[in-house]
Amino acid sequence: MLEVREIRFGYAEPVLRGVSFDVSNKEMLVVLGPNGSGKSTLLKIIVRVLQPESGRVMLDGRDLSEMPRRQTARLIGYVAQDATTRFPLTVMEYVLQGRFAQGRLIGFESEEDLREATRAMEMTETSEFSSRFVGELSGGERQRVMLARALASRPRLLVLDEPVANLDISHQVKMLDLVKQLTQAADISAIVVTHELNLAAEFASRIMLMKSGELLALGQPREVLTENRLRALYGTELLVDENPVSGAPRITICKSREP
Amino acid sequence: MTATTTNRIQKRMLVRERLTLRRLTVTLVALLVILLLFAIIALTVGSERIGLDVILKIIAPRLTGGTENIPAEQVSIIADIRLPRVLMAVVVGAALSVAGAAFQALLRNPLADPGILGISAGSALGAIAATIFTESIPVSRPLAAFISAVITMAIVYAIGQGRRGASTDRLILAGVIVNAFLSSGVIYLVTASGSRQRSVFSWLIGDLGGEPGLLPIVAALIAFGIFIIFINARSLNLLMTGEQEALALGVEVKRVQISVYVAASLITGAAVAVGGAIGFVGLIIPHAVRLAGGSDNRLVIPGSALGGAAFLLFADTLARTVIAPRELHIGVITALIGAPAFVYLLRRTS
Numbered sequence: 001m002l003e004v005r006e007i008r009f010g011y012a013e014p015v016l017r018g019v020s021f022d023v024s025n026k027e028m029l030v031v032l033g034p035n036g037s038g039k040s041t042l043l044k045i046i047v048r049v050l051q052p053e054s055g056r057v058m059l060d061g062r063d064l065s066e067m068p069r070r071q072t073a074r075l076i077g078y079v080a081q082d083a084t085t086r087f088p089l090t091v092m093e094y095v096l097q098g099r100f101a102q103g104r105l106i107g108f109e110s111e112e113d114l115r116e117a118t119r120a121m122e123m124t125e126t127s128e129f130s131s132r133f134v135g136e137l138s139g140g141e142r143q144r145v146m147l148a149r150a151l152a153s154r155p156r157l158l159v160l161d162e163p164v165a166n167l168d169i170s171h172q173v174k175m176l177d178l179v180k181q182l183t184q185a186a187d188i189s190a191i192v193v194t195h196e197l198n199l200a201a202e203f204a205s206r207i208m209l210m211k212s213g214e215l216l217a218l219g220q221p222r223e224v225l226t227e228n229r230l231r232a233l234y235g236t237e238l239l240v241d242e243n244p245v246s247g248a249p250r251i252t253i254c255k256s257r258e259p
Numbered sequence: 260m261t262a263t264t265t266n267r268i269q270k271r272m273l274v275r276e277r278l279t280l281r282r283l284t285v286t287l288v289a290l291l292v293i294l295l296l297f298a299i300i301a302l303t304v305g306s307e308r309i310g311l312d313v314i315l316k317i318i319a320p321r322l323t324g325g326t327e328n329i330p331a332e333q334v335s336i337i338a339d340i341r342l343p344r345v346l347m348a349v350v351v352g353a354a355l356s357v358a359g360a361a362f363q364a365l366l367r368n369p370l371a372d373p374g375i376l377g378i379s380a381g382s383a384l385g386a387i388a389a390t391i392f393t394e395s396i397p398v399s400r401p402l403a404a405f406i407s408a409v410i411t412m413a414i415v416y417a418i419g420q421g422r423r424g425a426s427t428d429r430l431i432l433a434g435v436i437v438n439a440f441l442s443s444g445v446i447y448l449v450t451a452s453g454s455r456q457r458s459v460f461s462w463l464i465g466d467l468g469g470e471p472g473l474l475p476i477v478a479a480l481i482a483f484g485i486f487i488i489f490i491n492a493r494s495l496n497l498l499m500t501g502e503q504e505a506l507a508l509g510v511e512v513k514r515v516q517i518s519v520y521v522a523a524s525l526i527t528g529a530a531v532a533v534g535g536a537i538g539f540v541g542l543i544i545p546h547a548v549r550l551a552g553g554s555d556n557r558l559v560i561p562g563s564a565l566g567g568a569a570f571l572l573f574a575d576t577l578a579r580t581v582i583a584p585r586e587l588h589i590g591v592i593t594a595l596i597g598a599p600a601f602v603y604l605l606r607r608t609s
Contacts, residue, residue, distance in 0.1 A: 047507040073509030080507070085500045086369055087554040092276040097497050101509030106490055108280055108557075131276040149508075 001025045001189055002157055007045055007055035015041045017213040018055070023157070028183045028190045030200040033210030034234055039193045040081065042210070043159050046191065047078040059157065073101035077150030079143075079160045085134060091145050092130040095121055098152030113152075120151040124178065140171035147178070158182070158190040164199065172196065176203045201225055201248040209233065225249040278555035286552045290565035294349070297569050301345050301576045302337060306584065309333055318342065343471035346478070347533060348575045348589075349568040351467060352540060354481040354530035356567025359541020360548075360559050361488045361523040364495040365516060366427045367502075369549075369604060372541035373408075373527040376434030379538070380441035381411025382531035387448045387459055401477060405528030411437060412524045445536075462535045467575050467589060470533055477529045484526035485564055491515050492556035499554070537590045539597020540567055546604055 002023040009016040016038045023029050031039050044050040046057055048064060057064045064072050077098070098120065099113040109117075121127045124144040129137065134145060143163055150158060158179065164172040180203050182188050194200055200207055200221065207224040209216040211233055217224045227240040230251065243250040275282065302314050313329055317337045355373060362371040362378075373379045385407025389399040415437050419430035445463065452459050488495075494515040497505040506512050530537075548562035574592040581587060 044503065049503040049506045069506070069511060070509035073507060076507070078504070078507035080501065080504050086367065087499050088549060089500065089554050090276055093278070093496075093553070093555060094500070096277060097500065097508055100493065100497055103493075105493060109277075 001027075001060060002046070002191075003056075003058040004042075004046065005056045005058070007042065007057070008053045009038075009041055009045060009050065010053065015213050016045070016052070019210075019213070019215050020055075021208060021215060021218055023189050023191060025187060025189060026183050027205045028180055028192065028203060029206050029208060030204035031191060031193045031208045031210060032195070032197065032200055033216070036212075037210040038213040039210055040161055043078070043161050043191065043193060046157075047076050047159050048072050049078075070101040074153050075155055076157045076159055077153060077155035079146045079150050079158070079163055081161045081165070088133045088135065090131050091121070091126060091134060091137070091148075092117065094134050094145060095126075095130075095148045095152055098149040101153060116154065117148075117152050120148040123151060123182070124148040139166045140168070140175075143167060143171070143175060147175070151182070154186075156188065158188060158192075160190065160192045162193055162195070164194055164196055172199055179203075197225065197230070197251045198243075201250065202243070202246060221249055225251065275553055278553055278558050282552060283558050283561075286548075286558060287561055287565060290562060290569065294565055294569040294572070297572045297576070298345050298349070301348070301572050302341050304576065304580055305336070305341060307333070307336060309337060313337075339471075340468070343474055344468045344575065345572060346474055347467045347471065348572040350474070350478045350481045351530040351534040351537065352544075352567040352569070352571025353485065353564040354526040354567075355537060355540040355571070356544035356563040357485050357488055357541075357560055358523040358527045358530070359567075360545035360556070360563045361495070361519050362541070363545055364499045364556055364559075365519055365523075366430050367499055368427045368431055369546060370542070370601070371427075371431060371434075372539070373523070374536065374538040374541065375431065375438065376412070376415055377436075377438035377441055378408050378411050378415075378434075378524060378527045379531055379536040380438050380445060381414075382408040382528045383463060383536045384441050384444050384448065385410075385528075386532050387445060387452070387463070390459060390462075391448065391452050391455070401473060401480070401529055401532035404532035405480075405525050408524035408528035408531070409521060411441065412520055416520075461588065467534050467571075468579075473533050477533050480529040481526045484522040484529070485560070487522035488519055488526075489557075489560045491519050492560055495519065495556045495560075496554075499556075535590065537571070537593055539593045539601065540571060542604070543597050543600040544570055546600070 004022070005020050007016050007019045008014065019042060031042070033039050041050065045052045048069065059075055095117045096109055096113060099109060099116060103109060103113055118127065121130060124147050126141065126144050126148050129141065134142065137145060147163065160179065163179070164175050167175060176199055179190050179192065183190050204221055206219060207221050208218045209224055209229070216233065217229060225240060227238065230240065231238055237254040239252040239254055240249050241252070299311060303309060303311065313333060314337055316329060317334050359372040362373060362376060363369050382404040385403040386400045389403035415430060415433045418433035418437065419426070449456060449459050449463065494505070494510045497508050497510050498512065498515065502512055544567040545559055545563045548559050548566055552558045552562060571589070575589050578587040578589045578592050
């Protein structure tokens with residue numbers, strides 16, 4: 001469904017050095033890697049916030065850079081790292097922003113826009129605070145509202161940048177569970193960047209490990225999350241065994257014993 | 260069961276969830292009524308109190324049966340002095356507050372305003388230079404004010420540009436610094452302007468009665484600029500929550516930014532050219548509109564136009580009546596109201 005080919009990008013130093021991978025239909029691909037490995041940059045290139053120096057991103061066989069921005073926006077729902085606004089914006093207004101690419105540039109939202117926004121809010125269980133201000137929400141509520149905005153356009157692909165950072169474990173599990181369900185139920189795929197290794201192991205269809213702008217490994221959680229690889233990648237003492245309930249890899253941090 | 264349903268429906272009606280056409284219409288009509296009320300007061304009061312019936316006869320002689328019975332002096336006061344001044348206050352007030360609303364949305368900061376960003380000082384500098392050096396060319400002042408507004412915005416943007424794009428706080432700081440620098444330039448030129456010092460100075464801090472001859476061109480420029488900003492209102496709504504997110508949601512960010520920056524600089528320049536650097540209008544009016552009707556720019560922009568027009572008209576009427584027969588400068592009134600409002604805003608948003 002999504003094909004990413006040889007993406008290169010850099011400011012003064014290269015950030016991405018030729019990254020290629022595919023995401024298939026109904027897949028939830030989780031991207032892991034240390035800070036500065038280029039994960040967020042990669043997501044921003046996929047959603048066309050940044051333009052790569054070279055390389056291509058294709059969605060359902062069509063090159064994204066060749067289509068109008070509004071069309072890309074209809075196909076891809078993006079949740080950035082954090083949304084803060086200094087203006088008093090209601091949740092409903094915020095979620096309706098997700099319909100911008102469908103609507104007219106001038107004028108009011110259509111009945112369909114309202115229906116889709118309501119549907120997205122029901123899916124993310126945010127309907128009850130539709131008239132509250134986004135700035136007044138708790139971290140967990142705000143993450144769900146951001147997801148609702150991304151879902152309002154009925155996208156083919158969800159691109160989520162650290163959707164569970166700042167959430168407690170209950171909200172982390174609920175959020176990733178929801179994304180997983182979405183990919184199962186509708187024709188949606190998802191790319192999720194996170195630092196939560198254990199959650200990634202639990203929820204990902206496949207995991208992609210990144211290291212200094214390059215793809216280090218890509219595959220089933222069991223194949224990718226091996227002890228030696230993670231130890232070397234993060235430079236941290238850790239232990240990988242099996243989650244007794246799910247059978248997924250389980251990563252345990254071992255406090256390094258410095259003299 | 261039914262009780263909770265009705266409860267919910269009632270709640271939904273009371274609570275504002277989003278901007279609807281109904282709410283937009285109600286708010287704009289209310290603002291228009293206030294504006295008309297202020298306009299009537301402004302036309303009535305002054306050195307000579309003139310009744311509404313007389314005013315109507317003078318403004319619309321064909322509809323109301325001519326001005327034969329009215330003293331020529333009264334006709335002249337209304338037609339040549341008060342009416343042009345009212346219209347000037349309306350267009351300048353509308354321009355400054357829409358420019359404020361536009362800069363606030365672009366910079367994602369409710370504290371932005373053409374004055375704080377240095378745009379007004381830049382226009383004023385250009386306008387004063389034009390007044391001193393190219394006095395003979397008729398439209399040189401508005402032209403110079405507009406060009407220097409655009410240049411000032413470009414400079415502020417260049418200074419505010421960090422390694423990862425222009426952050427909104429950096430832009431505000433850059434504006435403050437540019438403003439301080441250009442204001443010194445303005446003071447220098449005023450001091451050096453010799454015999455014209457008094458008139459240049461009085462224009463600078465706000466004088467709407469100065470040049471009624473420029474009204475048509477200034478009004479046309481301002482109407483055009485507000486129109487450009489208004490048609491970008493939906494895009495500005497998305498830009499308000501973040502540039503990158505707006506891109507991902509399908510906004511042609513660069514195109515919207517450039518057209519709105521230029522349009523906002525244009526109307527600031529036009530307003531400054533005739534009214535001088537009147538501060539704080541662009542700050543408090545959009546905020547008041549947002550408090551009353553929400554943050555949607557489809558309301559904030561036309562609402563600020565009407566609200567700003569009404570506010571400046573009110574301030575101007577005060578300015579010319581409180582210490583009559585002498586006049587206060589309108590900038591004094593707007594600053595007296597605006598500075599405390601700014602402090603209040605600062606405490607609320609941070």
